Amino acid sequence: MANVTLPELGEGIKSAVVSFWHVDKENRVGEGDDIVEMATDKATFNVPSPVAGTIREIMFQEGDTVQVGDTLAVIEE
Amino acid sequence: MAQRFPAWIKKRLIYSETACNLERLIDALALNTVCKSACCPNKSECFSQKKATFMILGKICTRSCGFCAVKKGRPLQPDKSEAERVTNAVKALGLNHAVITSVTRDDLEDGGARQFYDVAFKIKGETQARLEILTPDFRGKKEALDTVLDAHVDIFCHNLETVPRLYSRVRPEADYKRSLEVLKRAKKRIDTTKSGIMVGLGEREDEVFNVMRDLREIDCKSLTIGQYLRPTKRQLGVYEYVHPDLFNKYRMLALSLGFKHILSEPFARTSYM
Numbered sequence: 001m002a003n004v005t006l007p008e009l010g011e012g013i014k015s016a017v018v019s020f021w022h023v024d025k026e027n028r029v030g031e032g033d034d035i036v037e038m039a040t041d042k043a044t045f046n047v048p049s050p051v052a053g054t055i056r057e058i059m060f061q062e063g064d065t066v067q068v069g070d071t072l073a074v075i076e077e
Numbered sequence: 078m079a080q081r082f083p084a085w086i087k088k089r090l091i092y093s094e095t096a097c098n099l100e101r102l103i104d105a106l107a108l109n110t111v112c113k114s115a116c117c118p119n120k121s122e123c124f125s126q127k128k129a130t131f132m133i134l135g136k137i138c139t140r141s142c143g144f145c146a147v148k149k150g151r152p153l154q155p156d157k158s159e160a161e162r163v164t165n166a167v168k169a170l171g172l173n174h175a176v177i178t179s180v181t182r183d184d185l186e187d188g189g190a191r192q193f194y195d196v197a198f199k200i201k202g203e204t205q206a207r208l209e210i211l212t213p214d215f216r217g218k219k220e221a222l223d224t225v226l227d228a229h230v231d232i233f234c235h236n237l238e239t240v241p242r243l244y245s246r247v248r249p250e251a252d253y254k255r256s257l258e259v260l261k262r263a264k265k266r267i268d269t270t271k272s273g274i275m276v277g278l279g280e281r282e283d284e285v286f287n288v289m290r291d292l293r294e295i296d297c298k299s300l301t302i303g304q305y306l307r308p309t310k311r312q313l314g315v316y317e318y319v320h321p322d323l324f325n326k327y328r329m330l331a332l333s334l335g336f337k338h339i340l341s342e343p344f345a346r347t348s349y350m
Contacts, residue, residue, distance in 0.1 A: 007090060010116025011136075012146060012309060034089065042306040043118045044087040 002051045003071045009040055015067050016040045018060050027055050029075065036072055053077040083318045085343055086304065088118050096124035102169055103129065106162045109136040111178050111348075114147045116308045119344055130176040130211070130348045131163050133196055134189045138180035140213075142248040144238070144275065146308035147180060155185070155192045160199040167204050175200055176348040178211035183250070188213060190221035197228035207231045209271075211347055217255040219262065226266045232299075233263040234271040234347055237292070240284035247278055247313065261295040271299035271338070273347035276327075278305050279316035285327060289334050299338040302327050303345035319343070 006016060019037040023029055034046040035055070057074035060066050103110060109132040112120045123129060137152035138145070167175045177196055182189035193212060200208055209232035215221035226233070241253035264270045272292055276285065285302070292300060302324065307315050321343065328341035340350040 007092070007121070008113075010120065010146070010308070011113050011148075013116055037087075039082065040116075041309050042116060044082045045118075046087065046089045048089060048092070050092045 001056065002053065002075045002077055004035065004047065004050060004073045004075060005071050006038070006047070006066050006068050008068050009045075010042075013040055013042075013068070015065050016045070018062050018064050018066060018072075019044060020062050021058060022046075023055050023058075025055055025058055029053065029055060038066070047072065049075060051075055051077050085321050086306070086318060088122065088344065091121040091125045093125040095127055096121055099124045099127060099129060099170070102166060106166050108162060108166055109133075111147070116146045117346060118306060119346060119349055123349070127170055127172070128174075128176075128348075130178055131166065132178050132180065133159055133163065134179040134182050134192055136180065139183040140181045140248070140250045142238075142251070143313040144247055144278070144305055144307075146312060152180065152182065152184065155182075155189065159192065160195040163196050164199045164203055167200050167206050172204070172206045174209065175204070175206040176209045176211065178348070179213060181213040181250075183216060187221045187224065188215035188218060190215055190218075190224040193225045194228045197225070197230050201228060201230070209234060209348065211236065212259075214251060214256050214259050217252070217258060222259060222262055226263060230267065232269045232271055233260075233267045234273070234299075235259045235263070236273040236347055237288060239274055239278050240280040240288055242284060243278055243280060247275075257291055257295060260292070260297055264296055269299065270295075270297045271301075271347070271350075272297055273301040273303070273345075275303055275305035276319045276324075277315050277317050278313065282323070282326075286330060289327075289331055289336070293334045293336070298336055299350070300331055300336050300340075301345045301347050301350050302331075302339075302341040303349075304343040 016038040029049045053075040111132040135152045211234040331339040
């Protein structure tokens, strides 16, 4: 299992908001595929999947605020 | 709720071993980068390509520019080991192009010029890297600027940041003409001078054109034009998200004025080119 976490985005940026998920639970994803779009005060970011596999858990819903380091999704490789 | 941005204000985060290793090295050598301190949206992309802009003279700035996320306050004294630490990073990364910038140090008599010289001299002397520096205005002190220029760097950058009308709001402690003088004086010693501006702060097209013309009058041939993005709620709001078509128009204008290197796109940043 691989946890997709929200990486550090810059000093002083502690969180980001989920704009929308490109994938659903149980979808297959390839390494580098965008899985979720996030927004900070500064811009929109697509977060890619670090591995190929199947999305087993989606931890946050659209509109939720996610802290840096939090797990966004769990992927089974 | 999440703020809505136009479709073109979007980046992809890049995870990579290279980026992780670079972050670890930066931490291990206790270095600062403007990439992190200014919350640059290009950070993960650049770090994945082993590109970073080292920020010397600490991470506390003495100026209070309205656009910038770097912390303001009373900085520490310059660190004597900084030249060695930055040079070690350039060596460890095997960089063939290194970029050094700094916070603005109005608290120091020479504005930090000596530290700039020491770092640049050591990198030039001990590595093969082409060296680009992005400096503050040293409050217009010619001796300070000359000290930095003595290091014979390859590329000298100083950002005008915005059009003169917006200086009082965007960079209140700076002066447009003084910044032009910095670039003009540097050009006498260094062939490649470069500047950058942000758009989306409320400037008009004709004002951007005038900035380009002013830069060409002092024979500056490299320019970056990028969208201002508000790093946090503490900084100035974005006046508008400039459409990619207008970025393209600015690029064509710059080429027609004789700029040799022009990067005009939403995520263009000075050391992104």
